[in-house]
Amino acid sequence: MGSSSFLWNFTKKFVTFGLITVTVSDRYVTVVPVRGGSMSPTLNPKTSSSAGNFSDDYVLVEKICLDKYKFSHGDVVVFSSPLNHKERHIKRIVALPGEWFGSRQNYDVLKVPEGHCWIEGDNAAASMDSKSFGPIPLGLIRGRVTHVVWPPHRMGAIQSPPREGLSSL
Amino acid sequence: MKVMSYMAQWRGIAKEAMDRTAIAVKFLCCLHITDAYFCSPTHIYGPSMLPTFNMVGDIVLAEHVSQRLGKVRHGDLVVVRSPSDPKKSITKRIMGMEGDTVTYFDPMLGDATRVAVVPKGHVWIQGDNIFASRDSRHFGPVPYGLIQGKVFFRVWPLDCIGVPGQ
Numbered sequence: 001m002g003s004s005s006f007l008w009n010f011t012k013k014f015v016t017f018g019l020i021t022v023t024v025s026d027r028y029v030t031v032v033p034v035r036g037g038s039m040s041p042t043l044n045p046k047t048s049s050s051a052g053n054f055s056d057d058y059v060l061v062e063k064i065c066l067d068k069y070k071f072s073h074g075d076v077v078v079f080s081s082p083l084n085h086k087e088r089h090i091k092r093i094v095a096l097p098g099e100w101f102g103s104r105q106n107y108d109v110l111k112v113p114e115g116h117c118w119i120e121g122d123n124a125a126a127s128m129d130s131k132s133f134g135p136i137p138l139g140l141i142r143g144r145v146t147h148v149v150w151p152p153h154r155m156g157a158i159q160s161p162p163r164e165g166l167s168s169l
Numbered sequence: 170m171k172v173m174s175y176m177a178q179w180r181g182i183a184k185e186a187m188d189r190t191a192i193a194v195k196f197l198c199c200l201h202i203t204d205a206y207f208c209s210p211t212h213i214y215g216p217s218m219l220p221t222f223n224m225v226g227d228i229v230l231a232e233h234v235s236q237r238l239g240k241v242r243h244g245d246l247v248v249v250r251s252p253s254d255p256k257k258s259i260t261k262r263i264m265g266m267e268g269d270t271v272t273y274f275d276p277m278l279g280d281a282t283r284v285a286v287v288p289k290g291h292v293w294i295q296g297d298n299i300f301a302s303r304d305s306r307h308f309g310p311v312p313y314g315l316i317q318g319k320v321f322f323r324v325w326p327l328d329c330i331g332v333p334g335q
Contacts, residue, residue, distance in 0.1 A: 016191075019198040026205060069255045080314030083290040086239075113308075115253040139250035139315045 029062050031149060032078065034090055038127035042076070042158060043090065043148065058150035059090075059158075061143035069138050071096065071117065074160025076145040079119070082136055090145060091119040091129050092160075097138070103131065115139070208232050209318065211248055213260045217302030221246070221333050222260070228325035229260075229333070231318030241292070241313075242266070246320040246333060249294060252311050260320065261304050265293030267313075274299065275306045285310070292316070 034043045034057045043057045061078050065071065071093050081087040095101035095118035102109045112118050116135035121127025130136065147157050214226040222229075231248045235241050243263055251257040265271040265287045274282045276299065287293050291310035296302025305311065323333050
């Protein structure tokens, strides 16, 4: 009898811990690994030597921004891919709804529709982003990346670099 | 000595407060998990889904399991986050899955029927009342990731309880 009540207690604590973790991770803050180099050098920078590339970066994602959906330029966000809802990608917002955005490659200017945003990876050469699939609805965004938490030598807040040559009219 | 007995009393009260808080927290977590992963109520209003849902307002239950498993099909009633305003949810019917060719008719743009192909990862949603509905005919196909749940049961008004019709 002693061991079964111990097991029951342990199960109860485990389930409670699981419930609280899932709720906090869905609504407030969570930690996710970053795969791929499309946000290099901000996340997962590719160094020339192979030492130091042991593991992916882990970042802190906050979900409190999903209450009001107010983002700013330079926010790095996690979103569901418009081509495959099961995949999540991490990119940077470069244009907000209603803004005129001048794209680099083909020199034309387009207006980001209401409720959408234009996202791009920092590593322009190797990034599947709005340049391929166009602006994405803000409803696909699942959180905002605020800090890098692993590896320790690159822990810190994500910087939003100033983009030159981009103006919102 | 009085201090010791006060401290013991406070300890007792604090422990009881912690226990009650733990129960409340567990309850709220269970509510969140049910609401996000299983079933949640939604209030629908507006003319765009007449005659399936009335104008004044219906309360329906939407389940979130089918869209996670990818089992949402043509003809399903779904709750979708609006592509023009992410703070709003809209309820429409799926009229085309990815790869389908959709033929649609928009009374506000004349009598011609138009054709569209739904790209990969997107769905075509339309309101049942094509005369008063802003849907994929206006803002294009929406990504599957915007679908929040599938409507499977109506609970209000009380005389229409049950599965909403086709």
